[in-house]
Amino acid sequence: MTTITRNTDIFKAMETWAPKHLAYDWDNVGLQVGSFQKPVNKVMVTLDVLESTVDEAIQHGVDLIIAHHPLLFKPMKQVNADTAKGRAIQKLLQHDISVYAAHTNLDMAHGGVNDMLCDQLGLENRRILDVNHTEKLLKLAVFVPETHAEGVRDAMSEEGAGHIGDYSHCTFQSAGQGTFKPLDGTNPYIGSQGEVAFVDEVKIETILPDSKLSSVLEAMTAAHPYEEAAYDIYPMENSGPAFGIGRIGTLADKISLEALCENVKSAFNVPNVRVTGDLTKDVKKIAILGGSGEKYLHKAKQMGADVYITGDMTFHPAQDALEMGLSVIDPGHHVEKVMKNYTKSYLTDYFADRDVRIMVSEANTEPFQFI
Known part of the structure; x- marks a missing residue:
């Protein structure tokens, strides 16, 4: 069965790289036009969303535009189709094309726009x-039957837990024995109602940024076999990643x-x-x-x-x-166009197992000419 890729899957990929909370509070990042649930087959990456960019997207049958500069930055009081921006928005809606912006969050992200510029110049050290911004770190400890330890560990790691430097899946495991007594109304994975169960379990400890806690807990509970997973969360004094x-x-x-x-x-x-x-x-x-x-x-x-x-x-x-x-x-400001090819490469790799085509806009959005 072919997995349907939706806008929200592309947004998750972008926010894994450039989390929205990294953006300045004056910025407007994320979904600009469209729907989270729209199926997507073709994505176009651009620096700016101008009317010429939208026309290009229409010509190529694009479902989603990923832009660096937000289409909607200052509040609009009207969508006037007599103006270039109004026409662009009208065309986006008429052709069911969504727009997503990753702006100052992509500037600050590791491997983001400023690192791309450094790469192009060969800057070292x-x-x-x-x-x-410095991430607050947490420690998560979860107790899981030995039979499911690998699945739970991998699920947490894939959502961003246990990443230290250039290493992933960083955990510590200790073996022990858990006990519990299922009461009336329970449907225990192990044991029987009214009887104390003794289970060989593993305590998995890992570290994670506070910003990823919700997604890591969701992944952990989905992979955990128990109705109620037992886990602890501890605040850490260690310095987290800086942005x-x-x-x-x-x-x-x-x-x-x-x-x-x-x-x-x-x-x-x-x-x-x-x-x-x-x-x-x-x-x-x-x-x-x-x-x-x-x-x-x-x-x-x-x-x-x-x-x-x-x-x-x-x-x-x-x-x-x-x-x-x-x-x-x-x-000039327009050198940020470097983000187009880097973002294409990132998304192409991220969705290597999906039928999603990533293209780069060829429309020229540089306002200046040099004579």
Whole structure:
């Protein structure tokens, strides 16, 4: 039987990578237009949702658009089909095309937009430029019959429990004997009503982020054979994974600022960049933030960056950077288009066993021309 893939399955995949709680509170991420339960066969990944993007999706029979920049960002008071945005929304509804946005949550996610930009430039030893969220950790201990220990352990791990660094399925198991007495009205998996049962059980302990508790408990109880699974949850003082905006790292070797500019143009496929500073100066430590990042100039300088790469630099912050001795390269906001191919690869791998086609938008949403 062919498994039907629905929008909610794609959303779950995206939120496994870029959880919605990582987004800034001013952002609007998640479902923008459409239905959670709509079946989906073709997905298109884009940076922006413009009318041209929607027309492209219609042409290719797309069911779902995954975008970085939200279609609905500021509150709308009307959907006016005499405007480009109004027509885009009208066409989406007429053709039953859903839209989902992963914006600042994808910027902050491990392996997200800012890591993609680092990958393109070959930055090593990278760290988060500005940490704004550290996951709270919990310990979950569950008692399960030996016969079902593997299934319960795997179910929890697949939902994000027991992930430490580059390792998954991290648990500790200890054997023991559980007792219980099924009372009237019960339907015990083991034992009989009115009699004390003695069962060889395993205590499985694992660690998980607080944000994944609900899904891990759901998976654990679904895999557990008992009517009522016995488990404990403990708060942890250990530091959980950190998330934040931007990255800072190093080049393998020093190069001139002018050479770095050429590398940026090549890596991000842009014809021009704006730059401040001495082009002959050697640089090695690079801060980078996709999108509009001028307010993090001082953070980049504080962390010892030689160069800060970001978009949408305005005049006076650029002067400030020049005076503080921090070179700036502005390749434009549109370099975030790097997310299209990375997201396609991620979803293609995630749904390798499903009949879902992932494509990348070819529509040009860069508003600027360079002449």
